[in-house]
Amino acid sequence: MSGHGHGSxxxxxxxxxxxxxxxxxxxxGLVSYQAHGISPDMSFLEMLDIVNEQLAERGEEPxxxxxxxxxxxxxxxxxxxxxxxxxxxxxxxxxxxHMRRFKDGDVITIEPWRAKPFPVIxxxxxxxxxxxxxxxxxxxxxxxxxxxxxxxxTPIAKHEADLSMDAAQCxxxxxxxxxxxxxxxxxxxxxxxxxxxxxxxxQPERYRRVLAMVAQHDAEGFGGCTNxxxxxxxxxxxxxxxxxxxxxxxxxxxxxxxxxx
Amino acid sequence: MDGDVxxxxxxxxxxxxxxxxxxxxxxxxxxxxTGFALVGFVFVHMAGHLQMFQGPEAYNKYxxxxxxxxxxxxxxxxxxxxxxxAHMWAGVRLMMRNMSARPDNYAVNKWLAASASAxxxxxxxxxxxxxxxxxxxxxxxxxxxxxxxxxxxYQLNGVGDVPDVYQRMVVSYQxxxxxxxxxxxxxxxxxxLAHGIQSMFQTxxxxxxxxxxxxxxxxxxxxxxxxxxxxAVPLAILAxxxx
Ligand code: FES
Numbered sequence: 001m002s003g004h005g006h007g008s009x010x011x012x013x014x015x016x017x018x019x020x021x022x023x024x025x026x027x028x029g030l031v032s033y034q035a036h037g038i039s040p041d042m043s044f045l046e047m048l049d050i051v052n053e054q055l056a057e058r059g060e061e062p063x064x065x066x067x068x069x070x071x072x073x074x075x076x077x078x079x080x081x082x083x084x085x086x087x088x089x090x091x092x093x094x095x096x097x098h099m100r101r102f103k104d105g106d107v108i109t110i111e112p113w114r115a116k117p118f119p120v121i122x123x124x125x126x127x128x129x130x131x132x133x134x135x136x137x138x139x140x141x142x143x144x145x146x147x148x149x150x151x152x153x154t155p156i157a158k159h160e161a162d163l164s165m166d167a168a169q170c171x172x173x174x175x176x177x178x179x180x181x182x183x184x185x186x187x188x189x190x191x192x193x194x195x196x197x198x199x200x201x202x203q204p205e206r207y208r209r210v211l212a213m214v215a216q217h218d219a220e221g222f223g224g225c226t227n228x229x230x231x232x233x234x235x236x237x238x239x240x241x242x243x244x245x246x247x248x249x250x251x252x253x254x255x256x257x258x259x260x261x
Numbered sequence: 262m263d264g265d266v267x268x269x270x271x272x273x274x275x276x277x278x279x280x281x282x283x284x285x286x287x288x289x290x291x292x293x294x295t296g297f298a299l300v301g302f303v304f305v306h307m308a309g310h311l312q313m314f315q316g317p318e319a320y321n322k323y324x325x326x327x328x329x330x331x332x333x334x335x336x337x338x339x340x341x342x343x344x345x346x347a348h349m350w351a352g353v354r355l356m357m358r359n360m361s362a363r364p365d366n367y368a369v370n371k372w373l374a375a376s377a378s379a380x381x382x383x384x385x386x387x388x389x390x391x392x393x394x395x396x397x398x399x400x401x402x403x404x405x406x407x408x409x410x411x412x413x414x415y416q417l418n419g420v421g422d423v424p425d426v427y428q429r430m431v432v433s434y435q436x437x438x439x440x441x442x443x444x445x446x447x448x449x450x451x452x453x454l455a456h457g458i459q460s461m462f463q464t465x466x467x468x469x470x471x472x473x474x475x476x477x478x479x480x481x482x483x484x485x486x487x488x489x490x491x492x493a494v495p496l497a498i499l500a501x502x503x504x
Binding site: 017030083084111116179183184186211214218222223224228230232233234241242244245246247249252256 | 277280281283284285286287288289290355358359361362363364365366367368369370371372373374375379380382456459460462463464465466467468469470473
């Protein structure tokens with residue numbers, strides 16, 4: 001642990017209750033661990049790294065958790081921390097959460113995303129490939145090959161570009177599903193739909209996209225939206241539920257009027 | 262990208278209906294549209310009730326006019342019945358789907374944003390349904406009360422003898438227990454509407470970040486107006502203002 005506890009004397013002493021589960025087929029449960037001398041400057045994942053080093057030293061199986069960039073941009077990290085997907089800070093991924101947010105003596109319960117379409121692979125790692133399958137159904141645009149188009153060839157109003165870019169902030173982490181009491185992925189699908197529907201490039205597949213992506217969402221077994229707005233509160237990228245309204249509007253239009261308008 | 266990746270069957274009328282019934286958004290749209298019709302009825306019904314303040318002549322005349330609508334009356338009743346059933350069907354289906362989408366709950370289960378009204382939709386909905394059935398048995402089918410409703414007849418100007426629905430209402434809500442049941446049920450209806458009305462807009466896609474705060478306020482304001490409009494009559498009867 002030396003080298004990690006810099007700057008704050010003895011650091012934080014915490015009780016961690018971590019979900020341990022061998023695989024999807026084996027039932028899991030919460031196991032308590034003590035973490036000593038945790039520096040408030042550490043990130044939450046660094047704290048788990050320390051715990052894992054200690055487990056490895058004792059010859060125990062380290063806790064499996066997802067992570068990659070640790071910069072808040074890849075969407076790999078997850079974890080429901082004391083009931084909050086990505087922890088207590090708003091607009092913050094777990095990898096960007098710092099231990100200074102916690103107090104000495106805190107009990108921290110760490111659970112995986114919970115949804116039928118997100119089965120646990122091991123401990124805190126869940127299988128989010130359902131999102132890939134939804135994305136594959138329509139999260140793309142068709143582009144002609146050939147010479148590089150002139151940068152100003154397709155003008156886009158600033159307002160529309162902003163709406164598209166806000167939706168494109170989605171990193172596909174699945175916190176919306178984790179937070180939703182219905183395990184609905186409507187915020188994710190809405191973000192992917194909205195990202196394209198505000199751009200001229202998104203128009204050719206616009207209505208087929210929304211029908212196909214929503215159909216895949218439903219087929220994966222995600223719940224329906226009851227407008228609790230929990231997703232918006234949990235989203236580390238602050239995607240607004242207006243993307244759900246936009247998706248609903250396009251879905252209903254496509255369903256009632258037809259796909260090729 | 263392979264042209265086969267997005268495959269959606271060409272729409273026909275049956276396809277449209279299939280798609281609405283099969284998808285979560287379609288089911289929600291059914292809830293929203295039927296909800297809209299039911300909210301419309303709630304306000305018409307409330308406006309009718311408030312005529313109790315104008316005395317027995319006005320109220321009985323209004324009731325007589327409604328009874329005289331014949332085919333239109335039955336048509337509207339039929340529509341309401343279909344609306345209630347479709348609203349329930351979609352609600353129950355979605356609820357069952359939503360429960361099965363989260364088979365294992367969290368050890369620490371937290372709410373981050375939802376209003377009390379949103380959280381209790383599943384409870385307030387069925388209670389309001391029970392109340393409506395009870396209310397119909399009471400005043401429309403006359404199966405509940407032993408207050409002698411059949412004998413209450415009113416001499417309406419230029420018409421003659423009509424059922425004295427004014428008197429039936431007064432007799433009923435002079436009873437504090439019946440008034441309490443009514444006030445409680447209508448308050449729960451208001452709770453249901455406070456989330457339901459704004460949810461309707463969001464579900465049908467009639468919402469964006471500019472309108473959203475206004476939709477939210479309007480939804481709660483309409484719910485409050487409905488509650489106040491409904492409880493005014495029985496409370497006025499209990500207080501002796503209407504007699
Ligand atoms: S690890 Fe990449 S977003 Fe957290």
